[in-house]
Amino acid sequence: MLIFDRENWPYHRSWCLAVVLGTVVAAGWYLAYGFGSGGWQWPGGSSPPGFTFGVIGGLIMAFEMLLWPRKSLWRGWRLGRTKIWMTAHLWLGLFTLPLLLLHGDFRFDPSRSTLAVVLMWLLVIVVASGIFGATMQNIVPRLMLERVPAETIHAQIGHVLGLYRDEADELVRATVGEPRGDAPVEGSRRGGKLESVAVMGGGKGQYVADSEPLVDFFHQYIEPYLTAATGDGLPLASPRRADAIFRSIKRNLRVEAHPVVDRLAALCDERRQFDLQSRMHHWLHNWLAVHVAFSVALFLLMIVHIVMALKYV
Amino acid sequence: MSETGKQRRSRIQLGYYRKPDAAARRRGRLIVLALVAAGLWIAVAPFWDGRGDTGVRLFQQSRLASRGPLARPHAMWDSTCEACHAPFASINDSRWRPAFVGEPHAADLKCQTCHAGPPHHKSQLERDVPSCAECHSDHRGRDASLLAMADSVCTSCHGDLARHRDPAAGELMTAAKVTKFDIEPAHHPAFTPARDAMGPDSGRILFSHARHMAKGLTTEPKGVTWTFANLDPSDRARYGWATGRDQEAVQLRCDSCHRLDVPGPAAAQAPTTGAAMVPIVYERDCKACHPLAFDAKEPMRRVRHGLKPSEVVEDLRQFYRAQAVLADPVLLGRFVPARPLPGRPQLAASQVERAQQAADERTLVALKRLFGSSSLAGVGADRKLPLGRGGCVECHELKPASRPLVDMAGALELEMKPVIARSTWLESARFNHATHRALECASCHAGVEESSDQSRLILPKPENCVSCHAPATTTNGVSVGGAGVSCVECHRYHDGDDPGRGLGATARRGKLELSVEQFLGGAASPSGGGR
Known part of the structure; x- marks a missing residue:
């Protein structure tokens, strides 16, 4: 009040x-x-x-x-x-x-x-x-x-982060060409060239060649950050460091895969906001x-x- | 691309609010913990006391509800509230309390198990009588005085006494309005000596402080100086004599006569608190300079002090007749009929009669000397007092005073005026001389060294007291006041009809007699209530 x-x-x-x-x-x-x-x-x-x-x-x-x-x-x-x-x-x-x-x-x-x-x-x-x-x-x-x-409902932060983790996982798999069984792959390899990329807010993605580093990046940085009870102390908790990390991964990917990285960065940013929200909620x-x-x-x-x-x- | 609210909302689980979140669960646990902790404390505390002095004050029942430790006289009941408190009855009727907590003076009965204080005053009104605890407030620490109280408990009545006394009790003998102690008569009355001592009183000792405090005990320029040589050797040390000072003038001090304790073995028999001066006693305080010698030939013979004139006559007659018999023992063998024998001539001047007449004449001479009809010349000339009177009339007045003593019948008619020998003149208050011993006497009894009028009482005034007994202030850099000014510094309550004396332990004895176990278990209700 x-x-x-x-x-x-x-x-x-x-x-x-x-x-x-x-x-x-x-x-x-x-x-x-x-x-x-x-x-x-x-x-x-x-x-x-x-x-x-x-x-x-x-x-x-x-x-x-x-x-x-x-x-x-x-x-x-x-x-x-x-x-x-x-x-x-x-x-x-x-x-x-x-x-x-x-x-x-x-x-x-x-x-x-x-x-x-x-x-x-x-x-x-x-x-x-x-x-x-x-x-x-x-x-x-x-x-x-x-x-x-x-901001979301505090009690739902864990649930929302779970959704974010799934979305990120699905996005990465789609991008590197390892779709999950229930996830349709959009786009196709044509002579090793990516014809089109459409990254939706819902997490869907298209195959981008030479995107394998994204898998390691996901397991090393994204997944731990989105599944931890609190993101504090992890590399992506710092916006400045996260920005450097994301720029670094972009250098190893084709430019067509950059929107995927941007989406992952957005999810991590929301995670950072949820941490701040938790502290404020406290x-x-x-x-x-x-x-x-x-x-x-x-x-x-x-x-x-x-x-x-x-x-x- | 930013998310829409709808997209965000779609991520929220339906019915999420039905389950308590972590914060709510934490809150619930803390509430349960608080309830359990508080409940446990209240439940455990009564049993914790049995562990003695645990040092864990939090768990001691005696301190759970108590406002503070009891005063030392009541300390054994720190954990026995019912020893003094009657449950759900007010112990102090002046306190505000709910209407259902009543029964005025209920707890007073508990106090009276041990303390049967006499009523304050015969003129007091029942409705004004406070409960014990209204004045005697406890739970203020071990060393707190149960006699210390606010003036308001006194001034609630004495501030306007006319409204708080029985009109049928007669004339008001004390101040009608007393609000506080200071020199303002509207606040506190002047000190009033005991009623029978007011004004000039010819019945007292003829005494001049000025003469007795003067060096050599004389105020005349060419008066006879009283030296140590005039005193019996056994008395000299008491008055400051030292070897080689026999011819020096005696200089009395206040404590040469006024003492807080009886010196010598008598102190063990009649110990005093030192609060009041012990009364002046002839044998101890006067005799050294005022011996009751009566015969120049027998300078060491003294009349006993304290006899009536008629008893003095009889004593002296017995003495001189005994002297005659000792001088002529034959007198004992001669029969002297009380009336003439039939047929025998009256022996007009027998040897016995002559001896009796001679003894009576000597008695009369001694009486004249003692009772002031003749000079003391020749009676212990070396002990002659500066005024030259000596005998009883040196200090006492006789009735009738003007008639010359011509025969023994006149001596038998003499009467000595009564002497008022008080140890306390201001009886409405208490004063402890011992606690004021650092002060010189004249600082309160001002002018005593110049006073030659024995009828004038030289008593302190409120002005003497307020130098110390006033709120602490600083005047010209000098601290003034600071000593207590409350009513109970000087006054007591339970002996209002007999101030300064009280009724004694017997009259104050409690209403019940208890065994030690009963006593320690707490006071019983005299009305028959449980212990």
Whole structure:
């Protein structure tokens, strides 16, 4: 969800102001109460402001957790627009940090209640991972749009690369005259001269004489690059080096086979983009695993904290 | 040739979204891991404590919910929350809590298992009585004081005391509004001495600090200087004597008489904390210069201190009659009828009667000397006091004071005005002289060396205290204040009707008597609740 763009910011501005205002009011009450007895006394979690902030923070956290079923179990229900839920999740979640820091009187010292301290650290991790995620979601999609024109569905990258490998294999075989059983050969040898070459985006090719080096080239460079889990570290991962390699193979082939090499280069370029997409996808989505896992732990321990706090109030 | 979207789309598997991708699977595993870890922690922690001091604080139940270590007196219950807490009942009624957590003062019963503190004041209102934990806040560390608290717990009532006391309790005997300690009367009242000591009081000792603090104990330009030679040799060392200084003037210091501990073997019998000065006692503090000699021929004979005038009369009469018998033992063998025998003439001036008369005359002379009807001239001339009075009236006032003593009957009618010998004058607060020992006495008891009016109390004022007991500031480069200024620095709560004294350990004994095992297991509820 893009926040700081011209279209969305006016929508978020009121939420942002509400959070800032709420934080200022909460801090003001906290300070007034702390200085109320003359000198400064840290208002505890059960003081009037501390208790109030704890209750509000707990309710917000319960609401935050509802986003999970809202996006999975209750997807079809009429529970308000997802955009509103996400906005509320983001800004109210941010608001819990000052509220619950005040509730826990900023104590991160483990000599105090370990449960309270663990809750404080979990809260910081959850909010920090949320802020990180929101930031990534404001930056990475734009970068991806610019730098990964071949973007595909991340989960399908492996499948698409498999198709690319098959296409490259078929193209090379057709070019060197070793068609696969199910692949028709177009064109024919006539006195050792190539009559026509038509390289289609779909991977079909025609025989080109003296193209045998292409087979070794395919097995040495193309196939490993298209079948590896990640192309990083392989010779074709570097665009500059790949360009040199492709120019080198072209020198060993007839000019009629050059379009085949260009197609192979295009497939490798897409592979390079998929690697970049994977890295961006990592930054774009993996924070969520941390955010959700720690949120679940935080919520569970918060319930324990509430029970214990009420039991030994 | 660039691909079309349709070509790209054709490469995507239909229904790919039905299977969770790697990121979703990773997320799911992490969620399960987080749940298991959190659940295990909560489940394992209660059993981990049995392993003693593991050093793995994370797993110690005592620190799971505890806001911090208990103070040392309660440290044995670090892991036994129910020793002090009544489950789902507030231990501190001033805290905000959900409505279903109620039963005010429920946990106080736990405290009272061991602490039966007396009520604060007879005029207090029930609704204003705080729960124990409202003032005595624990979980602040081993060395935290359970007596340290915010002033607000006191000023919540004392800030406007009229609204927080029983109107039927009578006149308000203390300040109606106290908000904090400083020299502003609107914030804190002036120190008020004990009520029976207010104003000039002729019943006290006739005493001049100015004379006693002067060198040689005289303030007159040509007065008689009191030297070490005037003191008994056994007393001289206490007042700074050294060999060769017999003729030097005695110079008393405050601690020549005012002491924090009883010197000598008495210290073992009556140890003091040093908080208050031990009362002045004649035998220890006055006798060296004020011996109660009464007969020039018997300079070492002394009247016992502390007797009533009538008892002094009887003592002296017994003494002189015994002297007569010792001088003429024949007197013991002569029968003296109480009334004339029938048919026998009255013996008007028998030897016995003459001896008795002589003894009574000597008694009267001694009484006149002791009670001020005659000069002490001739009675231990070398010990004559600078004022030349001596005897009881050197320090005490008698009733009636003006009538001359002409016979023994007059002596029997004499009455000594009572002496107020206090160790504490400002009873509403506590003060520890020992902890302030670095200061010279006059820094708080200003003007004591010039005071010759025994009826004037030379007590500290708030101005004396605020030099140290004020918020820390720097004035002209000099640090001022910094010592505690909270109410509990000086005041206590549980002996409000008898400030400064309390009711003693017996009155504070808990409501139950526990075995050591019961005690360590946690306090029981006096109302019959489970342990």
